[in-house]
Amino acid sequence: MKVLVTGASGFIGSAFLRRFAADPRVSLYGTGRRTLQDLPPGVSYQALPLDQLQTLDVEPDVVIHAAGRASPWGSAAQYYRDNVETTRQVIAFCHARQLPRLIFISTAAVYYRFAHQYHLPEHAALGHAFTSEYGRSKYLAEQLVNDYAGEKTIFRPCAVFGAGDALLLPPLLEAARKKRLVNLRSEHPAQAEIMHVTTLCDYLMLAAMSARLKPCYNISAAHPLATEALLQTVLNQLDLPVPTRTLSVAKALRIAGGLEWLWRSLPLGGEPPITRFGVGVFGYSATLDVSLMLEDFGAPQVPFPVSLTRFLQDYKAQWQ
Numbered sequence: 098m099k100v101l102v103t104g105a106s107g108f109i110g111s112a113f114l115r116r117f118a119a120d121p122r123v124s125l126y127g128t129g130r131r132t133l134q135d136l137p138p139g140v141s142y143q144a145l146p147l148d149q150l151q152t153l154d155v156e157p158d159v160v161i162h163a164a165g166r167a168s169p170w171g172s173a174a175q176y177y178r179d180n181v182e183t184t185r186q187v188i189a190f191c192h193a194r195q196l197p198r199l200i201f202i203s204t205a206a207v208y209y210r211f212a213h214q215y216h217l218p219e220h221a222a223l224g225h226a227f228t229s230e231y232g233r234s235k236y237l238a239e240q241l242v243n244d245y246a247g248e249k250t251i252f253r254p255c256a257v258f259g260a261g262d263a264l265l266l267p268p269l270l271e272a273a274r275k276k277r278l279v280n281l282r283s284e285h286p287a288q289a290e291i292m293h294v295t296t297l298c299d300y301l302m303l304a305a306m307s308a309r310l311k312p313c314y315n316i317s318a319a320h321p322l323a324t325e326a327l328l329q330t331v332l333n334q335l336d337l338p339v340p341t342r343t344l345s346v347a348k349a350l351r352i353a354g355g356l357e358w359l360w361r362s363l364p365l366g367g368e369p370p371i372t373r374f375g376v377g378v379f380g381y382s383a384t385l386d387v388s389l390m391l392e393d394f395g396a397p398q399v400p401f402p403v404s405l406t407r408f409l410q411d412y413k414a415q416w417q
Contacts, residue, residue, distance in 0.1 A: 098123050098158045098159065098305070099124045099126065099155065099157045099159070100123050100124070100126065100157060100158065100159045100160075100161065100305055101126045101127070101128070101153075101155060101157035101159070101161070101197075102114060102125070102126070102127045102128075102160075102161045102163055103127075103128055103129075103147060103160070103163055103164040103187055104128075104129060104162070104164030104165060105128055105129040105133070105142060105163070106127075106129025106130055106131040106132075106133050106144070107129065107163060107164065107167075108167075108257070108259075108261045108262055108264075108294065109163045109202065109257065109294060109297060109298070110127060110129065110161075110163040110164070111127075111133065111136075111261060112260075112261060112294045112295065112298055113161065113163070113301055113302075114136060114137075114140050114142070115136070115137060116295060116298045116299075116302075117298070117302055118136070118137035118138070118139050118140050119137065119139070120302075122306070123302075124139075125139070125140045125141065126141045126142070126143075126153075126155050126157065127140060127141070127142040127143070128143050128144070128145040128147070128150065128153065128164075129142070129144060129145075129164070130144065132144045141155075147164060147183045147186045147187060148186055150186055150187065150189075150190045151189070151190055151193060153190070156194050156195060156197075157197045158197050158198065159197055159198045159199075159200065159305045160187065160190075160197050160198070160199050160200070161202070161301055161305070162183075162184060162187045162199065162200065162201045162202060163202045164179075164187075165179055165180040165183060165184075165202075165235075166179035166180055166231070166234075167204075168264065168368070169229065169231065169264070169368070169372050169374045170360075170368040170369065170372055171230065171231070172230070173230045173233075173234075176230040176231055176233070176234035177234055179234075180231075180234035180235055180237075180238050181234055181237045181238050181241070184201065184238040184241050184242065185241055188241055188242070188245050191247055192246065192247075196246060196247030196248070197247060198247065198248045198249065198250075198305070198310075199242065199245055199247060199248070199249040199250075200249070200250055200252060200301060200304050201239070201242045201249065201250070201251050201252065202252050202254065202301075203236075203238065203239050203251050203253050203254075204231070204232065204235045204253060204254065205217075205253045205254060205255045205256075205315065205317075205383060205385060206227075206228070206229060206232035206235065206374075207223050207227070207232050207235050207236045207239065207253060208221055208223065208232075208253075208383060209227065209229070209232055209374075209378070209381075209383055210226055210227075210228060210377075210381075211228060211350065211373075211377050211381065213283070213284075213285055213287070213381050213382040213383075214381070214382060214383045214384070215288075215382060215384050216384055216385070216386045217315070217383065217384065217385050217386055218315075219253070219311075219312075219313040219314065219315055219386075219389060223236055224236065228373065228374050228377045229372075229373075229374035231374065232374075239251055243312070248310065249310075249312075250304060250310040250311065250312060250313065250314065251312065251313040251314070252297075252300070252301070252313075252316050253313065253315050253316065254292070254297050254315075254316040254317065255290035255291060255292060255315075255316070255317040255318075255383075255385060256289070256290070256292075256378070257291070257292060257293070257294050257297055258291055258292075258293060258294065259293050259294030259295065259408060260408075260411070262294070265291070266331070266412075269328075269331075270335065270337060273332055273337040273340075274337060274338075276338055276340075277370075278328075278340035279340050279342045279344045280325060280340050280342065280343045281324075281343075281344060281345075281346050281376065281379055281380040282343050282344065282345050282346065283345070283346040283347075283380055283381065285382070286323055286324070286325065287323070287324040287325070287379065287380055287381055287382050288321045288323055288324060288382040288384050289321065289322060289323075289324040289327055289378075289379075289382075290318065290320070290321045290383070290384055290385055291317075291318070291327070292316070292317050292318035292397070292401065292404070293318070293399070293401075293404035293405070293408060295399070295404070296318055296397045296398070296399065296401075296404065297316060299397070299398050300314075300316050300390065303393075303394045303395075304394070307393065307394070310393070311389055311393065313389075314387075314390050314393070314394075315385040315387050315389070316387070316390055317387050317390075318400075318401035318404070319387050319391065319396060319397060319401075320400070320402070321384040324379055328340075331405075331409065334406075334413065335409060335412065335413055335416075336413075346376060346381065349371070349380060350373055350376050350377075350380075352371065353369065353371045353372050353373045353375070353376050354373055356369040356370065356371060356372075357369055357372060357373060
């Protein structure tokens with residue numbers, strides 16, 4: 098089976114290629130924006146923008162579309178270009194290549210609202226209100242995938258961590274080192290879902306190999322837990338200071354909104370120290386109903402507590 102991964106120079110795409118490079122069941126191909134020189138032998142990789150994907154000389158059986166902008170900060174135009182237009186380009190490629198199975202990596206952020214949400218199913222209502230342009234752009238890209246004439250499925254993973262992650266844990270840990278973290282307080286304690294990148298990769302391979310797929314799957318480690326307890330576990334295992342200050346979610350949202358206004362108005366370089374999207378992620382619950390995932394693919398191969406402990410041990414050894 099020939100599997101093409103877009104966004105193969107990014108966090109998830111490169112992790113998938115490395116994890117399954119020696120798997121005799123598949124021939125792996127990847128495209129990305131950056132040159133990669135450390136991929137395992139047997140992986141065919143080409144630095145290629147997606148508007149030139151039609152020049153790629155391969156007829157894949159499966160396309161895993163992992164390319165896109167995942168940063169919590171950017172303009173609506175940037176998100177549309179990097180998440181919607183790129184998806185349109187990938188679908189055009191698939192139409193020109195005998196309609197391979199298309200697996201689109203979306204995000205659970207399409208569900209997010211500035212409110213507590215529990216046990217969200219795939220058929221939950223989407224649209225109108227989003228906590229970020231990121232979630233909105235992924236929702237628009239999903240609409241394109243739904244109209245694809247070939248076989249397809251949409252993955253909506255929760256937050257993902259692991260080696261190569263630059264968006265979830267690294268900024269959090271850097272803020273902890275500088276003693277800038279605060280505990281966020283809302284009317285109910287927030288619950289979080291995160292998973293190791295290998296868990297997501299395993300589910301992507303299962304979807305590539307499956308005889309039949311449902312239109313959409315929530316993907317997680319099937320292990321929701323209290324956000325504050327998770328944060329304390331991570332910081333304690335890495336010998337980093339636990340936040341002692343507490344801020345209400347409502348006040349944090351106002352502060353983040355003011356900072357975003359400054360960054361867009363002046364404009365300032367880089368990203369604001371906090372964003373409304375980030376406050377929403379850590380201040381509100383957004384747990385997923387993963388019944389379809391468990392029914393079709395089974396439980397994660399490595400339980401979440403084990404994957405988190407292994408990651409933190411490796412991370413600590415690397416930075417000591």
